[in-house]
Amino acid sequence: MLPNLVIFLSGFVFSIGLAVSGMTQPGKVVSFLDFIDNWDPSLVMVLLGAVVTYFISQRLILKREHSVFGEKFQLPTRMDIDTPLVAGAALFGIGWGLVGFCPGPALVSGITGNPQVLTFVLSMSLGMYLFSALHLRYSNEPDGGAGPLDAIAVRSA
Amino acid sequence: MENFTPVASLVGGVLIGLAGAAMLYFNAKIAGISGIFGGLLQTRKNDTLWRLLFVAGLLCGGIVIRIFYPEALDFSVDRSMPAIIAAGLLVGFGARLGNGCTSGHGVCGIGRLAPRSIVAAATFIITGSITAIVVNQLFGGAI
Numbered sequence: 001m002l003p004n005l006v007i008f009l010s011g012f013v014f015s016i017g018l019a020v021s022g023m024t025q026p027g028k029v030v031s032f033l034d035f036i037d038n039w040d041p042s043l044v045m046v047l048l049g050a051v052v053t054y055f056i057s058q059r060l061i062l063k064r065e066h067s068v069f070g071e072k073f074q075l076p077t078r079m080d081i082d083t084p085l086v087a088g089a090a091l092f093g094i095g096w097g098l099v100g101f102c103p104g105p106a107l108v109s110g111i112t113g114n115p116q117v118l119t120f121v122l123s124m125s126l127g128m129y130l131f132s133a134l135h136l137r138y139s140n141e142p143d144g145g146a147g148p149l150d151a152i153a154v155r156s157a
Numbered sequence: 158m159e160n161f162t163p164v165a166s167l168v169g170g171v172l173i174g175l176a177g178a179a180m181l182y183f184n185a186k187i188a189g190i191s192g193i194f195g196g197l198l199q200t201r202k203n204d205t206l207w208r209l210l211f212v213a214g215l216l217c218g219g220i221v222i223r224i225f226y227p228e229a230l231d232f233s234v235d236r237s238m239p240a241i242i243a244a245g246l247l248v249g250f251g252a253r254l255g256n257g258c259t260s261g262h263g264v265c266g267i268g269r270l271a272p273r274s275i276v277a278a279a280t281f282i283i284t285g286s287i288t289a290i291v292v293n294q295l296f297g298g299a300i
Binding site (some may be wrong): 099 | 214246
């Protein structure tokens with residue numbers, strides 16, 4: 001019960017952070033990405049605040065054996081730079097730059113019921129579903145291959 | 158640079174970092190939104206509730222924002238439906254293929270100094286910039 005409540009609150013605070021930072025305004029995101037005219041460097045500040053906070057926190061947190069609720073830390077263990085990583089990030093960036101939405105802000109903005117946002121969220125979900133379906137079908141590995149979530153392995157102590 | 162909001166953006170960024178840190182500290186999980194949300198589209202036992210709760214937290218945050226800070230949810234970008242559909246498909250498919258998005262790679266991954274995440278974030282910022290510049294400069298900001 002308590003772990004679930006904390007997850008809910010984390011999502012809630014994340015959402016407030018996205019809104020306060022300006023990430024839920026696609027125009028602001030596009031004005032950051034297009035640095036030629038009237039550049040808005042706000043996203044540099046968002047990244048700086050988030051990354052520095054997370055960097056310091058995880059250094060302290062990972063000194064523990066396990067989380068507060070007793071789970072082993074689930075951290076990605078892969079270190080290789082492969083084609084799917086770069087190709088996926090490249091495609092993601094094109095979609096991000098085209099409208100100015102990434103997944104978190106799109107979900108948060110979805111509550112407005114704006115048809116453009118809802119269309120984006122549905123298309124994004126379809127894109128995710130298509131990936132899972134293709135991955136299961138064409139992967140050579142017997143279990144359908146390591147899906148993205150399987151890349152997150154339990155950290156060996 | 159008249160739209161630059163350094164303080165609000167820094168404070169918002171710190172909140173995002175704290176939310177991500179709370180996920181790790183209490184629940185040992187990485188706060189990657191595309192991974193959490195995308196996992197809902199696959200069926201696995203005992204793996205759905207926490208994802209739903211995180212997304213519910215995001216949405217409840219959205220409701221509170223809409224009441225107290227509606228300007229933040231002012232979606233007004235000059236994009237046609239086909240462009241929005243294409244963008245959504247690319248964001249969804251790309252995030253899954255590349256194992257993460259702006260939160261998982263951009264915040265948690267860079268925050269752990271993970272080489273894969275640094276490469277991914279650099280890649281999506283570069284292709285995002287090229288796309289935004291093409292749309293603004295070649296298509297006059299509307300597509």
